[in-house]
Amino acid sequence: MPGTGLQVRIVTEAFDPQTEAAAFCAGRDDAGALVTFCGYCRSANKGEAVAELRLDQYEGFTEKEITRITQDVAARFSCPDLLVIHRVGVIRPGEAIVLVAALGTHRANAFEAVKVLMDYLKTDAPLWKKETGPSGARWIEPRAEDYARRQQVDKPEAGAA
């Protein structure tokens, strides 16, 4: 069945989130809810213009880890139909960086799955981000609030990790 199940893709070219989301839920008239989140490259960060963003991956390991995280979230929220598309390489302002989508019978689990998956990706996806602007380039690391969100969504038994 097309558009069904757990899908994780690391892509090096620009993608269209609307097309991907439509393909993901095509033919799924059993689903009552589609929740999507798309993260885009902004033209400015903290008041400074952004010319481009570069995301580095660790070939093989990055996809494997994101798949593992996605499987955990799918099991936790009983939401097996999850899609993650993550761009790597050079990304320009206005282009999509990440698309997370969940298809569910009802909305509650689908909303939760997308939110929690994004919180994990922010701090646990093996990706490294470098931003280039007029004053040069700098590596971007998760903010304190990203770690805090990650901590909040973490299962209590995994909290010590």
Added chain:
Amino acid sequence: MVRLVFLGKFGEMAPADLAEVSLPGEVRTLSDLQAWVAEKAPLLARAMAATRTRLVLNQEVVHDLSRAVASGDEVAFLPPMSGG
């Protein structure tokens, strides 16, 4: 030979000759390897000490740095990750 992979900002600081290394006999564990790398590349060592560094052995996250490292292995050094 052991393959070393330096990700993110570590990649910019790692000397090219550290990509593929032949380790001296006394370097037996991941912890030994980290110290050996630090000796070869002081700039990288400072960056690793200043941040949370994770080690990945043959594409698996390792928490126990007393794990042995041997010829044919691939060891990656990961600075803090940032997806999404």
